[in-house]
Amino acid sequence: MADVVTYRSQLPQLSGALFLTDGGLETTLIYHGGFDLPCFAAFDLLKDAAGTEALRSYFDPYLEIGHEYGVGLVLDTPTWRANADWGARLGYSREELDDVNRRAAALLEDVKTAGDRERTPIVISGAVGPRGDAYRPDTLMTAAEAERYHAPQIETFADTAVDLVSALTLTYAEEAVGIVRAARSTDVPMVISFTVETDGRLPSGQGLAEAIEQVDEETEGAAAYFMVNCAHPTHFAHVLEEGKPEHRRIRGVRANASRQTHAELDESTELDDGDPRELASDCDALRALLPDLTVVGGCCGTDHRHVAEICKTLLSAA
Numbered sequence: 579m580a581d582v583v584t585y586r587s588q589l590p591q592l593s594g595a596l597f598l599t600d601g602g603l604e605t606t607l608i609y610h611g612g613f614d615l616p617c618f619a620a621f622d623l624l625k626d627a628a629g630t631e632a633l634r635s636y637f638d639p640y641l642e643i644g645h646e647y648g649v650g651l652v653l654d655t656p657t658w659r660a661n662a663d664w665g666a667r668l669g670y671s672r673e674e675l676d677d678v679n680r681r682a683a684a685l686l687e688d689v690k691t692a693g694d695r696e697r698t699p700i701v702i703s704g705a706v707g708p709r710g711d712a713y714r715p716d717t718l719m720t721a722a723e724a725e726r727y728h729a730p731q732i733e734t735f736a737d738t739a740v741d742l743v744s745a746l747t748l749t750y751a752e753e754a755v756g757i758v759r760a761a762r763s764t765d766v767p768m769v770i771s772f773t774v775e776t777d778g779r780l781p782s783g784q785g786l787a788e789a790i791e792q793v794d795e796e797t798e799g800a801a802a803y804f805m806v807n808c809a810h811p812t813h814f815a816h817v818l819e820e821g822k823p824e825h826r827r828i829r830g831v832r833a834n835a836s837r838q839t840h841a842e843l844d845e846s847t848e849l850d851d852g853d854p855r856e857l858a859s860d861c862d863a864l865r866a867l868l869p870d871l872t873v874v875g876g877c878c879g880t881d882h883r884h885v886a887e888i889c890k891t892l893l894s895a896a
Contacts, residue, residue: 588767589742589802590650590699591873592829596892597650597701598885599832599875600640604658606881607636609849617667620656621678624685634685639882641693647889648697652830652873653689655682658707658746661731663717676734679704683738690739703769704735704743706757712747712773712808713840715782721796724756732757736764744769746832747808750782751789758797771805771830776839778817786817787824794827805830808877810837810852811860818867830873833861835880843878854884858891865892 591597604620607613611632616622623629633656644651657679659665665675683704690700709727710717719727728745735743743766745757754770761768772780772789780789790804804827806814811833818825835852836843843850857880865871874892876884 589701591652591701592803594872595650596889596896597652597873598640598643598889599652599830599873600637600654601876601880601882601885602835602878603636603654603656605849605878607632610881617659617664619659619664619668621660621682622668623656624678624681630685634689637689637693640885641689641698643882643886643889644693644698644700645695647893649889649893650699650701652701652703652875653686654703654705654744654746655679655686655740656705657682657731658705661707661709661728663709664707672730676730679731679734680738683735683740687739701741702739704732704738704740706731706743706745708748708753712749713781713844715749718750719753719756721752721755721759724753725759726756728757729760729763732760732766733764736766740766742767742769742802744771744805746771747773749773749780751780751784751792754789754793755796758793758801762797762800767802768800769803769805769830770801771807771832773808773840774806774814774817775809776813778814781840786814787820787822790824790827794824803827803829805832805873807832808834810834811857811864812837815860815864815867818864825868826870828868829870831861831864831868831871832875832877833857833880834878835876835884836878849879851879851881851884854887857884858887861888862891862895865895
């Protein structure tokens with residue numbers, strides 16, 4: 579795993595220090611900001627100055643948390659939906675998507691410049707999302723097809739100031755394999771984040787450890803590390819108790835505030851923001867099962883309150 583060793587020297591979040599992510603960007607903008615995000619696409623806000631400023635302001639409380647507690651931040655570009663299929667639904671051409679991905683990276687570069695301090699290193703992550711639905715594997719590709727599909731967005735990010743690319747809410751292993759291969763060809767560090775159902779298995783039905791093993795075997799371990807996102811910690815903690823060696827590759831968790839299933843969240847018209855302190859306690863419990871866990875934050879339903887509680891709980895426990 580020579581590539582992994584190289585990435586360890588490049589990514590500060592692999593040094594062992596705590597790094598926080600932000601929370602649920604889209605749910606925060608919709609339910610707290612009052613924005614309409616067609617197709618859950620935050621990148622569409624970059625089309626005008628008001629939307630761009632809303633995205634920039636969204637990161638302010640996370641910068642404050644980082645400064646207050648002296649921890650690092652891994653901040654994602656608002657580009658989870660900025661790929662060809664979802665972009666086409668919103669009327670974006672490939673050239674316009676390339677431009678919006680670049681502007682998203684530039685936005686995070688501005689955030690980093692404004693907020694980066696010696697005690698708060700900031701890592702810019704270019705966010706890549708699944709081609710299909712984030713909760714069900716409805717658009718299946720081979721690894722080769724996935725590599726070709728995701729390559730344009732990843733190649734764009736490789737030409738910007740992003741420090742790594744993170745593929746979030748993936749539902750099956752073949753798409754992850756293709757994304758890692760596309761990133762490897764650009765020499766940009768790549769992080770793979772799977773989502774799981776309440777039984778701790780991927781929506782495809784594959785086990786989490788088995789999916790990690792498949793991606794590593796088919797990419798020669800080229801992913802810098804793995805994550806789990808868009809699931810409550812109680813949905814997968816019991817799987818981690820199995821102690822499989824593949825779980826040591828999990829270095830990050832972005833948890834949902836809600837304990838609801840993906841199907842229930844899909845049908846919900848109200849925000850379930852759970853209990854920030856309870857979520858923080860559940861995230862802290864994961865560290866006994868994931869000894870290399872260094873990147874922790876929120877996903878759907880979470881905001882800066884949840885991330886602040888997670889930070890305080892993990893630091894006090896440490």
